Amino acid sequence: MAWKPEMIAEVLHECGRLALDIQQSAKRRIKADNTIVTEADTRIEALIRQRLEEKDANNSPDSQGELFFIGEETSSEHGETYHRQALQGRCYVTDPVDGTVLYSNGLPGWGISLGYMEKGRLAEGAILYPFSGELLLSSGDTVLYGRSGKNRFPEFHQLRELKAPDPRASSPVLTVSQTIVKHGRYDGPLSVLSTGSCVSSMRNLALGGSVGYLTRTRLWDLAAGFPILHKLGLKAFTQDGHEFPLEISDEFWNIPPVERRHHWRMKQHVLFCSHEQVFRDVMAHSRIP
Template identity: 25%
Template sequence: MTNFWDTVLNFAETTTARIGTKLLEDFGRLQPTLKSDGSLVTSADKWADEEIRNGILDTFPSHDILSEEGEHVFSGAEWCWVIDPIDGTTNFTRGIPIWGISLGLLYQGTPIFGYVHFPNINQSFHGYWHGASSSDAENGAFMNKRPIHTSSDSPSQNQFFNVCARSTAVLQKPVPCKIRMLGVTTYNFLSVATGAALGGVESTPKVWDLAAVWAIVQAAGGVLVPLTEGSVFPLQEGENYGDRSYPTLVSSRAELVPVFKPLVEYLGEKR
């Protein structure tokens, strides 16, 4: 019998690869429209969203689905996929090659598996976090199927800290690392998982920005710290997550949280 987690990984890998191949044909060629929250969307986002949702319904008919372009209310289902068909739509429309397809699998409202595929740069990340509590999956994080782990280095001007466009006020304080702005929430956080950066912050991520990387980053040894009261996960039954943002700090290890958190606490205060 095929292992459940083998099925999950194979589905995520083949689905994102197939969709990524089609999206590469549209890369840098589509005109976006503006959504009510000010973010961009294209016909490619909507097509990819429908393709992923249909694939989940065919392969995992008992699983629920939340997606940026579709359903936003959590039903309370035991298993739920949270998908972002194109994370980094602005990069995608402007011809900047860092953008990805993100799939997170929640068990009882908390992410325990994540998969993010970046077609242009040929990088695919996946990870299992606390999966052993619900199956035989072992914790672990991978890029292109090779194990990854966060860095044990100390902050310095030879290390990176990632920011988003809405968190640039961090530059008003001395930052113990070089700053990078990548324009994609998942890649921002996954670069910490690989050890490329020591930390990062996102001011307005939604649950579909966080679900996949929540599992991968922690499996790689990293720490995600909400900057507002309460935790992002587990999701609550009946809640609409369409307009909720969760300012989040990511750190390569717990010891660096006191170093980075004072730089970005203002993001939580703005909520």
């Protein structure tokens, strides 16, 4: 396996320092889908790929075939053959800056997300939150967590095992995506929060800061957070009640070739939550577009 937790932490630290160093000066533009992209997004994605390819080459005895990359900023450059091959082999999936609007406006809540899948199944994940100095990192069946404070990153040896959140002690909060805020509705008893980034919403759920996260997003947004939540024993259900699997398939995902605006997008909204009763309660009070 190409996933070596200490090496992953090292790569994310370098990316986090770059993100902070250029945050005030990073140029930004509006993409065709009307979302913001900054110089940091493109430079960090390129740096992640460069470092992981270097380290994979240096560990060639452990390598098992080509190493693939699916990233938010470069996914559209690859054709159907590349994407299908990525689902058959070893593949890193990254969102170099999840929460670009937050990042580009100097606000907290953004993060650097790196997931890993083998043979089409999400297996490992790591998320660095440079603003708050937090790191979530999976290692086998374990999730590691550390916090060093604003603009400082925990070293690998400082990380400690994160235990599954106690549903009875979790905050009565439901985090939702921008789609729900703009076009949907929730009128149940839970407080509602839209954080502006998938990584922030998944962090809240992992640490007991919420009981659920309702979203319909893209592969790179949750490729790190989903394996982390799964290892903590949390569940995921599609809006029609099916369990949402770690396996990436046409049943649940818009896999290229499809219209570009749908590339790697979930086919349904999904609720990540502590148990099935939360799903039933949330769905009973939700109108999903």
